[in-house]
Amino acid sequence: MTNSSVQSSKLTRLTTHKASRDLRELAIHIVLFLAGFSCVATTIAIMYILILESTYFFQHISIVEFLTSSDWSPLFDPPGYGILPLVAGTVTTTLVALFVAVPLGTIAAIYLSEFASAKLREIVKPILELLAGIPTVVYGYFALLFVTPLLQWLYSFPAPLLSTWLPNLFPLELAGFNMLGPGIVMGLMITPLISSISEDAMRAVPVSLREGSFAMGATRLQTAIKVVFPAAFSGISAAYILGISRAVGETMIVAVAAGLQPNLTFNPLDSAATITAYIVQVSLGDLPHGTIEYQTIFAAGLTLVLFTLLCNIIGYFLSRRFREIY
Amino acid sequence: MAQTDSAPPDLLAVQGSVSQRQLQDGLFAIVGLLTILVATIILLALVLQLAIQGFPRLTWQFFTSFPSSEWQQAGILSAWIGSALVMLVTAAIAVPLGVAAGIYLEEYARKNWLSALIEINVTNLAGVPSIVYGLLALGFFNDLLKLGESILTAGLTLALLILPIVIVTTREALRAIPNSLREAAYALGASRWQMIWDHILPYASGSILTGVIIGLSRAIGETAPLITIGALTFIAFLPPAPIQPSFPYISLEWLQAPFTVLPIQMFNWVSRPEPEFQINAAAAGTVLIGMTLAMNGFAIYLRYRFRRGVKW
Incomplete structure (x- = not known):
C-alpha cells in the first residue's frame, strides 16, 4: 500500500514535470517562431512605409508624369x-x-x-x-x-x-x-x-x-x-x-x-x-x-x-x- | 617507308589543331591568372594609397578630437564612439534574433507554406538595397515609433540589415552538425530545446560567431541607411556615458542621443571642397578599412580553424 502510494506520487511528480517541460518547450517554440517571423515583419514594414508615403506623393503627382x-x-x-x-x-x-x-x-x-x-x-x-x-x-x-x-x-x-x-x-x-x-x-x-x-x-x-x-x-x-x-x-x-x-x-x-x-x-x-x-x-x-x-x-x-x-x-x-x- | 617519314595530311591537320587547342589552353591559363592578379592588385594598390595618404594623420590627437572646421584639429572621437555604441545595439538585437530565427528554420519549421514564406523573405531581404532600410528607419522607427534620430534607431536599422547574414550562417552551422548527435540526445531523454541548447549550439557556436563577425563588419561600414535617418555629421559632444558614478550606475540615456559614425564622418570629409580634408578622409578611411579587415580576417581565421578542428 505505502509502496504503491510512493510510486504514484513519483508518477504524479513525473507527469507534472513533463507537463511543465512541455509548456516550456511550447513557449520556446513560439518565441523562436516569432524571431523567424521578424523577417516577414521587416518586409511588410518596408512595403507598408514605402507604399504609404508614395500614396501621399501620387495624390499630388500623377503616375504618368512620374x-x-x-x-x-x-x-x-x-x-x-x-x-x-x-x-x-x-x-x-x-x-x-x-x-x-x-x-x-x-x-x-x-x-x-x-x-x-x-x-x-x-x-x-x-x-x-x-x-x-x-x-x-x-x-x-x-x-x-x-x-x-x-x-x-x-x-x-x-x-x-x-x-x-x-x-x-x-x-x-x-x-x-x-x-x-x-x-x-x-x-x-x-x-x-x-x-x-x-x-x-x-x-x-x-x-x-x-x-x-x-x-x-x-x-x-x-x-x-x-x-x-x-x-x-x-x-x-x-x-x-x-x-x-x-x-x-x-x-x-x-x-x-x-x-x-x-x-x-x-x-x-x-x-x-x-x-x-x-x-x-x-x-x-x-x-x-x-x-x-x-x-x-x-x-x-x-x-x-x-x-x-x-x-x-x-x-x-x-x-x-x-x-x-x- | 614513305608513309612513316611524312605523316598523311589528315594527321598533320589533327596535330595542328591539337597544338592550337593546347596553345589556347595555355593562353587562357595565363589570362585567367592575370585577370585575378590585376583585379586584386588594383584594389590592393588603392587600399595602400589610401593608407599612405592617411597615415600621417593617425595621431593620438586624431582619435581624441571632435570634428572641427580646421582640418589639423579635426578628429574622429565622436565618430568612433558613435560607431562603437551603434555596433553594441546592433549586436544586442541581431545576434539573439538572428540565431533564434536560424534555429527555428533549421530545427523546428515543418515544410509548409509558412516556413517557405519565411525562407523566401530571408533571401529577398538579403537583396534589398541598404538605403531602403534607411527609408524604413526614417518612416517607421523615426516617424511612427518616435524613436528619433538616435543611436537606438541606428542600431535597430543595422540589426535588421545584417539579420539575413546571421540567419543564413546560423542555419549553415546547424546543418553541418550530424543528426546522430541529435538522436543521441533524444535517446537520453532530452527535450528538443535541451538537445539544441546543451548539445547542438555549443558545437555550432564557432561557425555562428564567424557569421556574426562578418555581419557586424558589414554594419560598421554601412553609411547610406544612417544618412537617411539623419545621422549628423558635425557632433562636438559625446553621448551620456552608459555607466554613471551615482545610483543606478547604469544609464540608458545614450540610446536616445544623436550620433555620428565613422563612415559618415568620412563621407562628410570627402564631400568637402578643401583638399586638406581629403587627408582627414583618408585617415578615417584607413581606420575603417583596418577595422573591417581585422574583423573579416578574424572571421576567416576562425572558419579555417573550426573546419580543421572538427572531424565528425
Missing part, C-alpha cells in the same frame, strides 16, 4: 517630378559596372574552378572575400580621388580627336564628377561577388562530366567553356543577377563620385545622379517631414525596390530555365 517626364527637380521652382533622369543614371552606372565585373568575374571563376591549383585557390579566395568587405564609402573615395584623375589623364590623349569627331558624345575634358569612374569602381567591387558565386556553381558540376569531356579528347578550356559553363549556367546567371541588384542599390560610390545633378543621359562621361544618390542628397538636407519633397524619396525608394524585385524575379526564372539536374 514615369514619363524627363525633368527631375523636386527641390527647384518650378519643380519637376519625372523619375527618368534618375533611372537613366542608375542604368548607366550599372551597365558600366557590369561591363567590368561580368568578364572579370567570369574569367576569374573559370580560372579558379578549372585551372588553378587548390593551393592558389586557398590563397585567392580569402583575399577576394576581404576586398569584398571594404566599406562602400571607401570605394567612393577611390572613385573620386584616384580613379577619376587617372581616367582624366588617360582621356586627355584621345580627347582632341574624339571631341572633333563627335563633339556631342565626347567632351573636351572628362569632368571631375562622371559616371565612368564610379561605374568602374563599382564593377571592381562586385567582381569578387560574381566570381565567388560562379565558382561555387561551377565546382558543383559533377567531376564525371569533366572526365567524359576529357575522354572525348577535349582540352581543359574546351571542357570549361562547352561543358562546365553551360552546366553551371543556372548558378552563374544567379551571380550576374545578384551583381546587377547590388549595382542598382549601390549608394555611396555614386553619391560621392558621380555628382548629384539629375541628368537624362546614358553617356558615362557625363555626371548624373542615381536613384540612391538622390535619396542621400535629400537626406543630407533638412527637409520638413510630410512635405512633398520629403515624400519623393519614398517614391524613389519604391521604384528602387520594384527594380531589384524585378531583377530577383528574372533571376529566379533564369535559374529555373537553365537548371540542369544530375
Whole structure:
C-alpha cells in the first residue's frame, strides 16, 4: 500500500514535470517562431512605409508624369517630378559596372574552378572575400580621388580627336564628377561577388562530366567553356543577377563620385545622379517631414525596390530555365 | 617507308589543331591568372594609397578630437564612439534574433507554406538595397515609433540589415552538425530545446560567431541607411556615458542621443571642397578599412580553424 502510494506520487511528480517541460518547450517554440517571423515583419514594414508615403506623393503627382517626364527637380521652382533622369543614371552606372565585373568575374571563376591549383585557390579566395568587405564609402573615395584623375589623364590623349569627331558624345575634358569612374569602381567591387558565386556553381558540376569531356579528347578550356559553363549556367546567371541588384542599390560610390545633378543621359562621361544618390542628397538636407519633397524619396525608394524585385524575379526564372539536374 | 617519314595530311591537320587547342589552353591559363592578379592588385594598390595618404594623420590627437572646421584639429572621437555604441545595439538585437530565427528554420519549421514564406523573405531581404532600410528607419522607427534620430534607431536599422547574414550562417552551422548527435540526445531523454541548447549550439557556436563577425563588419561600414535617418555629421559632444558614478550606475540615456559614425564622418570629409580634408578622409578611411579587415580576417581565421578542428 505505502509502496504503491510512493510510486504514484513519483508518477504524479513525473507527469507534472513533463507537463511543465512541455509548456516550456511550447513557449520556446513560439518565441523562436516569432524571431523567424521578424523577417516577414521587416518586409511588410518596408512595403507598408514605402507604399504609404508614395500614396501621399501620387495624390499630388500623377503616375504618368512620374514615369514619363524627363525633368527631375523636386527641390527647384518650378519643380519637376519625372523619375527618368534618375533611372537613366542608375542604368548607366550599372551597365558600366557590369561591363567590368561580368568578364572579370567570369574569367576569374573559370580560372579558379578549372585551372588553378587548390593551393592558389586557398590563397585567392580569402583575399577576394576581404576586398569584398571594404566599406562602400571607401570605394567612393577611390572613385573620386584616384580613379577619376587617372581616367582624366588617360582621356586627355584621345580627347582632341574624339571631341572633333563627335563633339556631342565626347567632351573636351572628362569632368571631375562622371559616371565612368564610379561605374568602374563599382564593377571592381562586385567582381569578387560574381566570381565567388560562379565558382561555387561551377565546382558543383559533377567531376564525371569533366572526365567524359576529357575522354572525348577535349582540352581543359574546351571542357570549361562547352561543358562546365553551360552546366553551371543556372548558378552563374544567379551571380550576374545578384551583381546587377547590388549595382542598382549601390549608394555611396555614386553619391560621392558621380555628382548629384539629375541628368537624362546614358553617356558615362557625363555626371548624373542615381536613384540612391538622390535619396542621400535629400537626406543630407533638412527637409520638413510630410512635405512633398520629403515624400519623393519614398517614391524613389519604391521604384528602387520594384527594380531589384524585378531583377530577383528574372533571376529566379533564369535559374529555373537553365537548371540542369544530375 | 614513305608513309612513316611524312605523316598523311589528315594527321598533320589533327596535330595542328591539337597544338592550337593546347596553345589556347595555355593562353587562357595565363589570362585567367592575370585577370585575378590585376583585379586584386588594383584594389590592393588603392587600399595602400589610401593608407599612405592617411597615415600621417593617425595621431593620438586624431582619435581624441571632435570634428572641427580646421582640418589639423579635426578628429574622429565622436565618430568612433558613435560607431562603437551603434555596433553594441546592433549586436544586442541581431545576434539573439538572428540565431533564434536560424534555429527555428533549421530545427523546428515543418515544410509548409509558412516556413517557405519565411525562407523566401530571408533571401529577398538579403537583396534589398541598404538605403531602403534607411527609408524604413526614417518612416517607421523615426516617424511612427518616435524613436528619433538616435543611436537606438541606428542600431535597430543595422540589426535588421545584417539579420539575413546571421540567419543564413546560423542555419549553415546547424546543418553541418550530424543528426546522430541529435538522436543521441533524444535517446537520453532530452527535450528538443535541451538537445539544441546543451548539445547542438555549443558545437555550432564557432561557425555562428564567424557569421556574426562578418555581419557586424558589414554594419560598421554601412553609411547610406544612417544618412537617411539623419545621422549628423558635425557632433562636438559625446553621448551620456552608459555607466554613471551615482545610483543606478547604469544609464540608458545614450540610446536616445544623436550620433555620428565613422563612415559618415568620412563621407562628410570627402564631400568637402578643401583638399586638406581629403587627408582627414583618408585617415578615417584607413581606420575603417583596418577595422573591417581585422574583423573579416578574424572571421576567416576562425572558419579555417573550426573546419580543421572538427572531424565528425
